Amino acid sequence: MSNQQHHYQQRRQRLMDALGSDAAVILTAYPERTRSKNIHYRFVQDKDFYYLTGFEEPDAVALLRPGHPQSFILFSRPKDPDQETSFGARAGIEGAINDFGADAAYSLDELDVRLPELLDQRTDILLGDEQERLGHKVWQWCNYQRRNTRFDQPKVYRRLRPLAEVLHPMRVIKDEMEIGRIRHAVSASCLAHRQVITHLKPEMNEAELSSLFNLELARHGCVSDPYPNILAGGERAMCLHYDHNNQPLDAGTLLLIDAGGEYRHYAADITRTYPVSGRYTEEQAIIYDLVLDALNAAIEQAKPGTPWNRLYDTAMEVISRGLVELGILQGSWEQVLKQGSHKPFSVHKTGHWLGLDVHDVGPYQDEQGRWRPLEAGMVLTIEPGLYFGATDLRVPERWRGIAIRIEDDILITADGNQVLSKSAPKTREEIESLMS
Structure with a gap:
């Protein structure tokens, strides 16, 4: 892990230490915005996402799980030679792990299937989604377990709250x-x-x-x-x-x-x-x-x-x-x-x-x-x-x-x-x- 990535890892750990093992953090990157036809505005990453990951590509989603052996999961765009020729290199799944310190990484195409399962039994869900991109999806993920288990099995009832409540006071003190x-x-x-x-x-x-x-x-x-x-x-x-x-x-x-x-x-x-x-x-x-x-x-x-x-x-x-x-x-x-x-x-x-x-x-x-x-x-x-x-x-x-x-x-x-x-x-x- 590079010295720079060590800073992001320390920030993630500080946040997770403040939350406890019943919590999970879902954090979304900003999307690209179209200026005209296929011309985009200069991309600027969501600041909370960058603060915790250092990842500068659009559309990504991060999952943090305090106390889990794989505490940092990153969903990102996979490598695509045609798109990269036109619009620049991507980290891809391997890069998310090797260059950005993710414990595991998946393509964004797998987000809706994998993320609900990765929430485990955690009930305290913190959402960082300043532009409300994930919308109703988050509640679907949160409710997936209780709606897809047998009637006589224990249900997980999850609470949802804004990540900013915990993270933004931390960001005031600069490292x-x-x-x-x-x-x-x-x-x-x-x-x-x-x-x-x-x-x-x-x-x-x-x-x-x-x-x-x-x-x-x-x-x-x-x-x-x-x-x-x-x-x-x-x-x-x-x-x-x-x-x-x-x-x-x-x-x-x-x-x-x-x-x-x-x-x-x-x-x-x-x-x-x-x-x-x-x-x-x-x-x-x-x-x-x-x-x-x-x-x-x-x-x-x-x-x-x-x-x-x-x-x-x-x-x-x-x-x-x-x-x-x-x-x-x-x-x-x-x-x-x-x-x-x-x-x-x-x-x-x-x-x-x-x-x-x-x-x-x-x-x-x-x-x-x-x-x-x-x-x-x-x-x-x-x-x-x-x-x-x-x-x-x-x-x-x-x-x-x-x-x-x-x-x-x-x-x-x-x-x-x-x-x-x-x-x-x-x-x-x-x-x-x-x-x-």
């Missing part, structure tokens, strides 16, 4: 391999942001800069993206997930770029806001520094034991104080914070888990509603922002048309944190110096 891949994705993304800074000038099209960003990512092995690039000039930055990226950039405005690479399935997510003409105006500079202060204050709180919500609360306290000091909001900052008067301008929360998904899975609160405390091995983003529409009469005219978001990727360590994205310039002095 050594995951952290290494995230570091690589973030490092490449920082270099790509520098490409944007050094080429940015008025009248450039957002598409040009997006292509430059992707070219730099490709140079570092990041050949896929975790989400569409967001390069929003001027008023377009008011749309949080603007991804048309097809407009020219006007002098004197700002470019908000929220973009990151993906390295071997692991995501980066970095946001910066750059002055199109090379220098921030006075008003842009004031709002930029306020958002940056909020980011830095929240980063200081990012350490083991800190409850998740404190990052947002800390950033919003800084934002509220600043909006009152600038005269954009009236009253004390405590009143502003309590009443939520800042929310129309801060719009969104200030971060999320980061990993196999850019908005990675895992709870932020426990079942009693208590915020999850940060732990070493967590990777997250912190991303405060302020948005003042060009026609927003709630703010003085001098601030209108300014939209700024700054986002860093953070690894929680045993004694604090590491800002993984620190090499993407974010102070005004760094940015203006590079642009000059």
